[in-house]
Amino acid sequence: MASTQSKLAQVFEKKEQEITQAWLDGQAAVTRRMSPAEQHEANRQAREFLSTLKSAIQKEGTENITGSGWAPVRDFLASFSTSRAKAGFTPTETASFIFSLKRPVFEALRGELGQDADALAAETWRATELLDSLGLLTSESFQKTREDMISRQQAELLELSTPVVQLWDGVLALPLIGTLDSSRTQVVMQNLLDAIVKTRSDFAIIDITGVPVVDTLVAQHLLKTVAAARLMGAECLISGIRPQIAQTIIHLGVDLAGVVTKATLADAFAIALRKTGFTLVREQRNKTAVER
Amino acid sequence: MIRVLNSESLEIRASEDVVAVRQAVRKKAVALGFGLVDQTKVVTASSELARNTLDHGGGGTARLEILENDRRSGLRLVFEDQGPGIADIAQALTDGYTSGSGMGLGLGGSKRLAHEFEIESEPGIGTKVSIVRWR
Amino acid sequence: MERIPILKMGQYLLITIQVDMHDKLAFTLQNDLTEQIVLYKSKGILIDISALEIVDSFIGRMLGIIASMSRLLDAETVVVGMQPAVASTLVELGMSMKGIRTALNVEKGMEVLRSSLEEARHDGDSSSEF
Numbered sequence: 001m002a003s004t005q006s007k008l009a010q011v012f013e014k015k016e017q018e019i020t021q022a023w024l025d026g027q028a029a030v031t032r033r034m035s036p037a038e039q040h041e042a043n044r045q046a047r048e049f050l051s052t053l054k055s056a057i058q059k060e061g062t063e064n065i066t067g068s069g070w071a072p073v074r075d076f077l078a079s080f081s082t083s084r085a086k087a088g089f090t091p092t093e094t095a096s097f098i099f100s101l102k103r104p105v106f107e108a109l110r111g112e113l114g115q116d117a118d119a120l121a122a123e124t125w126r127a128t129e130l131l132d133s134l135g136l137l138t139s140e141s142f143q144k145t146r147e148d149m150i151s152r153q154q155a156e157l158l159e160l161s162t163p164v165v166q167l168w169d170g171v172l173a174l175p176l177i178g179t180l181d182s183s184r185t186q187v188v189m190q191n192l193l194d195a196i197v198k199t200r201s202d203f204a205i206i207d208i209t210g211v212p213v214v215d216t217l218v219a220q221h222l223l224k225t226v227a228a229a230r231l232m233g234a235e236c237l238i239s240g241i242r243p244q245i246a247q248t249i250i251h252l253g254v255d256l257a258g259v260v261t262k263a264t265l266a267d268a269f270a271i272a273l274r275k276t277g278f279t280l281v282r283e284q285r286n287k288t289a290v291e292r
Numbered sequence: 293m294i295r296v297l298n299s300e301s302l303e304i305r306a307s308e309d310v311v312a313v314r315q316a317v318r319k320k321a322v323a324l325g326f327g328l329v330d331q332t333k334v335v336t337a338s339s340e341l342a343r344n345t346l347d348h349g350g351g352g353t354a355r356l357e358i359l360e361n362d363r364r365s366g367l368r369l370v371f372e373d374q375g376p377g378i379a380d381i382a383q384a385l386t387d388g389y390t391s392g393s394g395m396g397l398g399l400g401g402s403k404r405l406a407h408e409f410e411i412e413s414e415p416g417i418g419t420k421v422s423i424v425r426w427r
Numbered sequence: 428m429e430r431i432p433i434l435k436m437g438q439y440l441l442i443t444i445q446v447d448m449h450d451k452l453a454f455t456l457q458n459d460l461t462e463q464i465v466l467y468k469s470k471g472i473l474i475d476i477s478a479l480e481i482v483d484s485f486i487g488r489m490l491g492i493i494a495s496m497s498r499l500l501d502a503e504t505v506v507v508g509m510q511p512a513v514a515s516t517l518v519e520l521g522m523s524m525k526g527i528r529t530a531l532n533v534e535k536g537m538e539v540l541r542s543s544l545e546e547a548r549h550d551g552d553s554s555s556e557f
Contacts, residue, residue, distance in 0.1 A: 190329055193511035200531055228514035233507065233530035307449035314447070314481060332481065332512040333519060339483040340520075398484060401520040 007113065007123050009058040012050075015108040020050055022104035027097060046097075049076055062130045065137075077134060078141045085145035094142050098135040102128065162188045164195040170202045171272045173265065175240075177210035180218050189225040196234045203272040204229055207265045209240030219254040226259050235275075237261070239268035296368075298358040304342050304371075305351045313342040313354045317369065320356055324365050324427055334367060334425040337405040340398035341371045341421055349373025349419055359424065366407075366426035377415040385411075431456045433463055439471040439540060440464065440502075441533065445478040453489045460493060464500045471540035472497050475533055477508025487522045494527045503543050504528065507536040 024046055034042060052072050060069035084094040105127050113120040165173045174192050196204055206222065226236040239262045249256065262268040302313055317338040321331040345352040352373030359366040378384050385400050403409040406423035413419040429452060434441040440463055474490065476482065494504040505528045530536035
């Protein structure tokens with residue numbers, strides 16, 4: 001076993017340069033065009049990786065890549081795919097970093113072991129198994145990075161899309177944007193109630209113009225929020241009810257009795273202002289002053 | 293797999309004990325990192341059930357357990373008494389919603405405030421209600 | 428004996444609930460309140476629950492009883508300062524606080540009482556004053 005293991009290691013030692021060059025050429029064939037700076041960086045990464053890989057093969061053997069001896073290789077691949085994911089490379093482009101290593105390695109093996117069919121087959125298989133595992137590792141890291149990015153973006157979106165706005169003294173507005181899931185809706189509604197206390201507002205307008213779908217759960221949350229606000233001494237109005245939403249609400253059998261609903265935020269605002277005791281008066285312009 | 297990490301028992305014999313149960317539940321909920329609304333819901337549910345145990349069960353015990361399931365943590369509250377028991381559980385659960393008086397609201401209400409709800413009751417033997425609220 | 432203090436503010440009475448209520452305390456409060464409404468001929472009751480982090484069905488019922496009793500004695504009740512988490516929980520609990528007026532704080536509560544007394548005065552134009 002020991003002698004055949006070191007065959008792969010030997011080939012790496014002897015043919016590192018050729019493998020590296022062939023590999024870089026192979027990568028370029030499947031990756032998008034890179035700027036000279038990107039290219040330079042890519043080459044540097046490739047050389048660094050190959051040397052780390054060679055080291056691991058020589059010292060640890062290829063049986064178990066989960067061991068601590070293979071950590072440098074694993075860590076390299078993890079940070080490599082993370083940076084590729086963030087830079088916008090595709091999963092294929094990223095994984096091909098490893099897979100494109102196959103051909104050069106097989107070529108090198110054939111060059112060295114061409115006369116010994118059994119040994120060549122054994123080493124080729126060993127190399128394939130190794131590179132496949134490393135390739136999968138790369139893909140998984142890439143996937144994880146993408147997922148982390150998406151959750152972070154979702155959280156940011158949540159922050160941005162549910163602000164409570166003070167329209168006037170005592171009148172708040174909560175323009176809801178996007179699809180509402182149960183937990184998000186609860187958080188949003190609780191924020192509204194907290195804002196009502198903080199701003200001492202008498203009215204809160206929940207605008208659902210930007211909500212594409214209102215299902216039973218969302219409707220229930222809306223009603224619960226209206227009820228809770230009432231218990232606190234504030235009135236909620238719901239605005240932005242599109243014709244389709246109006247139909248859905250009726251079909252769902254949701255009872256919006258006792259809740260003031262308006263088609264537009266503007267209408268709801270006008271009502272809230274009036275109820276707060278404000279009247280809007282349009283100033284009369286002095287025509288003669290303009291003519292002059 | 294659900295594991296019980298911690299367990300605390302309290303006696304419910306007088307109305308001061310209802311207050312003690314609330315405070316103990318609040319403490320555990322805070323320690324588990326429950327948000328304010330979640331805290332309020334579980335403490336209120338515990339108040340309802342503790343009162344039931346006292347008023348209708350003739351007194352009993354409250355057991356507070358900290359649960360762990362995979363990576364979720366939760367709080368389980370078990371209220372037990374050797375009181376008269378409930379003859380018609382289904383009715384006891386629905387009555388609460390409309391009447392708003394007596395025991396009914398305590399049971400139905402607690403069910404609505406919890407993520408999980410279980411009740412066992414045998415007339416002449418006693419009642420055991422358990423609720424779980426996850427973080 | 429422990430009792431909840433009732434503050435007289437002109438023609439209104441203000442009750443601030445800050446402690447965990449138990450049966451005896453609730454009962455004492457109801458008694459004291461009815462006595463004082465009659466004694467001072469109060470027209471409005473303000474119950475400040477802004478310090479209550481928990482309002483269960485017992486407290487809810489107590490508030491309802493106070494509101495009903497006061498109405499019989501010709502006084503309006505307004506419950507003020509309910510905390511948001513408490514409000515959400517009461518809604519989930521299914522507690523109907525029908526017949527109980529609410530306001531965000533004592534100041535707004537007094538406004539509510541003032542305007543409802545105004546209305547009452549207008550309605551009862553023909554009746555004689557005592």
